[in-house]
Amino acid sequence: MTDARAQRIAVLTAAARAKSAAKAAAAEHAIRALVKRGEPVTFQAVQREGDVSHAFLYNHPELRGRIEHLRAQARPVPAQPVLPDAESTLVLALTSQITHLKKQHRHELQALRQALQQAHGENLDLRRELTRRGWTRHQSPS
Incomplete structure (x- = not known):
């Protein structure tokens, strides 16, 4: 592999990591904003609020777990009929x-x-x- 090619790969890798970190920060900010406003935290709401894709949220284990946890907390437990x-x-x-x-x-x-x-x-x-x-x-x- 040539030095120029290795350098291009390194630059692209760094850019991809930076973009992913920025999207994760935007999703975190969106989650906090939804919680602060008392709105339900769902994948769709975080996607809209943070301008991130569903795929990004589902493929990011920490964000996915946090959203699923907050979503489950907000869901009322249905009363079982007697x-x-x-x-x-x-x-x-x-x-x-x-x-x-x-x-x-x-x-x-x-x-x-x-x-x-x-x-x-x-x-x-x-x-x-x-x-x-x-x-x-x-x-x-x-």
Whole structure:
């Protein structure tokens, strides 16, 4: 690597760090302003107030954690309706079953995505091998 290229990379890296630090400071200022005004602290509110992107907030672990914490604090806890015992038990059982099914669905979906990704990779390998052997679409393998 040439000295000029290394210097350009260093300058660009420093500029990116400075820009990121400035955006983090703007987001921090936005959070403080929202809290001071008593407004809800949400990702959208911080984005608007601090002129930063959603992606920046979600990809910045400290800011993301702080926003999620403040958002959760502001959310009122919904009152649980008083149900007769039989209905309450049924609701709890069904809620538990739905939670289990959602978790199972997520795992199955993840397994299918991984299998599809592997199949795409194998397909690409096979196409490369056919190309290496000189086969084209208009030929049939012998």
